Amino acid sequence: MALRLKLVPDVTTINFFRWQWLTFGASIVAMVLSIVVILFMGLNFGIDFRGxxxxxxxxxxxxxxxxxxxxxxxxxxxxxxxxxxxxxxxxxxxxxxxxxxxxxxxxxxxxxxxxxxxxxxxxxxxxxxxxxxxxxxGPKVSGELIWSAVMAVMLASLGIGVYIWLRFEWQFAVGTILASLHDVLVTVGIFALFQIRFDLTTVAALLTILGYSVNDTVVVFDRLRENLRKYKTMPLRDVMNLSVNETLSRTVMTVLTTLLALVALLVFGGDVLRGFVAAITLGVILGTYSSVYMAKNLVLWTGVNREPKAKPKAGTKFADIDA
Incomplete structure (x- = not known):
């Protein structure tokens, strides 16, 4: 008989909206504090940005x-x-x-x-x-690199939003973009608070965080879309809770296996990799949190059109394309 490790029961009934104002409020406060810390303390730029x-x-x-x-x-x-x-x-x-x-x-x-x-x-x-x-x-080239890094993150976020809008609906895109920016902004804020070296490898880590966060969010949204078709009369809040519970086992296993590799790199990777790995580690934790507690809250508050309609049944004409 094969041995299976279960970190999460097959069926869970956690109410992820029970503390929605506390969790969502904490996320907004964290974003605002991150902006304040970045503006007043600044980032500890590495050679790439300082010259x-x-x-x-x-x-x-x-x-x-x-x-x-x-x-x-x-x-x-x-x-x-x-x-x-x-x-x-x-x-x-x-x-x-x-x-x-x-x-x-x-x-x-x-x-x-x-x-x-x-x-x-x-x-x-x-x-x-x-x-x-x-x-x-020189400092002039370094300043151009900073601007290029900001543009890279912004364009990546915009591209992710367009993808989610085409695959689902605009409400899902808004939730995904804000959740992804939350992960990036709070990560940068922690780098500023503890004055961790910030260089081009950190920018690469931020772009990786965007990809990881949207992947986690899309898994929840895919299940949500399926359940919206399946439970047509169930309140939207209950459908969202059900969807997150059904994907919880996958979410926990994914984040833990990812963290095992990242912690090993963080401990044994040396000084050169430390900033890169620290950024991704923070992003993985924040990305999991935002997928569960931020993205779906925004979709709930903006609402989803659940009226029956001709194909495609949900989202746009791209909604049924496999990821």
Missing amino acids: GTTIRTEAAEPVDVGAYRQALAPLNLGDVVITEVFDPSFRPDQHVASVRLSVQDGAEATSPEVLNEVEAALKTVAPSITFPSVESV
């Missing part, structure tokens, strides 16, 4: 990222990102790394004196090390 210098290093000795970082620590250079570069065309004795240094306050780029100090420090680890190329990114 800085990228140094390409070559050495005959193998690259030891930990030793490189330890050698540079006494210089107090601020945000330092070190990654090893791999290429099949490299010689056996050609070991390449990329060292990114954030600009110091009031400086356009890293000064030659600081570069000399960096080279001297790294030579204590790899005596043969050289700097084949040194490139700087």
Whole structure:
């Protein structure tokens, strides 16, 4: 007999609307507080957004990222990102790394004196090390990157809203967009509150959060649409509660298995991955919460047309297309 792990009973009757004003109100307060924290505390931008210098290093000795970082620590250079570069065309004795240094306050780029100090420090680890190329990114380019990151998140949210509108109805699109923006905004607010480094990998994590959140929400909405056809006289609130309960087992299993991998990366992934993984971990938790407590509340308050109509029975002409 196969052993099956059940974290949630097959049939649950949880009333997810029992504390709807408290849960929805807490979400709105969290969004407002996130905006306040972002405006007054600001984000701890990484090199991608603050500007800085990228140094390409070559050495005959193998690259030891930990030793490189330890050698540079006494210089107090601020945000330092070190990654090893791999290429099949490299010689056996050609070991390449990329060292990114954030600009110091009031400086356009890293000064030659600081570069000399960096080279001297790294030579204590790899005596043969050289700097084949040194490139700087100024504040103007960094500002353009910030604007591009904001536009990427906004356009992704808009595209998700259009997809949900075509697949379901506009009420579902409104609920999905607000729930997704809640996940992103609160995640960014937590990054600002704890001054966690915010760089382009974090933006990639935010876009991943949008995808995860909408996937979770669409699962609930799909079941809701099926139940609206099945229970034509049942009050909308009860149909929504039933739909969330029917998908609860899937939701719990999905979020827990995802968190198992994320927590492992968070603990063992090192400093380079920490911001990226922290953002996705927060987003997975918030995305599950918003799918259960935010998106459906907005659909309930805006209402859904349940009058019988010709095909398509629900949503638009795209409603019966498989995801």
